[in-house]
Amino acid sequence: MPPSVAQDDVEQAPEDTTSTQHPADVEMTEEHETTRAPEVEETTSKDEEPPRMSFMSYLSSPVVTLVVGSDENQTLLTAHQALLCKSPYFQDLCQTFVDDGSPRQLELPEDTVAVGSFLEFLYTGEYFPRKIPGQRVLEVDPAMPKVDDTGVHLLKHARVYTLAEKFGVPELKKLSSSKIHCIDSTAKGEIEYARYVYAHTTNDDIKVRAPIASFW
Incomplete structure (x- = not known):
């Protein structure tokens, strides 16, 4: 008979202490890792507006x-x-x-009246004469004729417009342009307006030149 192998002589394999993951567990782990929200670095946007001054x-x-x-x-x-x-x-x-x-x-x-209107706008967000809400009419200006037959009323707002362009204030450009459309004028006054606008604005400045086409 073959000699018996003593049980003590058999070297037992050490237990594997590493946990065995089933395929399903591996998939869940990988899924958890892929859905983990990335860490976002706190940065200050360059386009962030500065604090508003009182x-x-x-x-x-x-x-x-x-x-x-x-x-x-x-x-x-x-x-x-x-x-x-x-x-x-x-x-x-x-x-x-x-x-x-x-x-x-x-x-x-610059024109003194136009600069005065510019400063009034800086302080109040408007300038005289104001537009009457809900109407295409301006407040009555005692210094201006009811019907602008010399162009003085049209020119006032045209000068504010070109000044706003020079000073880089688009809100004032938009406001002055809207007031031009509210003025009751004659052909003579409109000619003066057209001369000023064509002399002081660029060819692509359609907004302030548009009223000229509607005059006639």
Whole structure:
């Protein structure tokens, strides 16, 4: 008979301590890993708007003197710098100021009435005469004729429009353009308007040139 193998001499295999995963468990694990929400880094958007200034902050900013007009027809107007800087044009100009107590003054060889309307818009979001709600009519302006037969009323808003274009204020451009359509005018006044518009706007500025085609 073959010699018997002693049980103590048999080397027993160590138990496998690693857990055995069934195929279903593997699939669930992989699915869990693929559906895990990716970590999102907190970043600040470059297009995020800056904090809105309060009106009191605007009024607390330095006062800028504007020398408006030319030669002997110059007029001194003032405005708060923070409000002026809502215009890219003035924002660039105001960067030249230094905080050493020296006067903050800018020269503007522009139409005085148009600049006044621009400043009124900065402070109030409107300028006189305002549009009557629900109607295609403006408030009565005692300084303007009821029927514009010289173009003075049309030209007022046309000058505000071109000034808004120069100063980079699209909201004011839109407002002044809408007021042009509310004016009762004659052919003579419309000719003056057409001359000004064609001399001070580009060929592709259809918005302010459109009323000219509707005049005749």
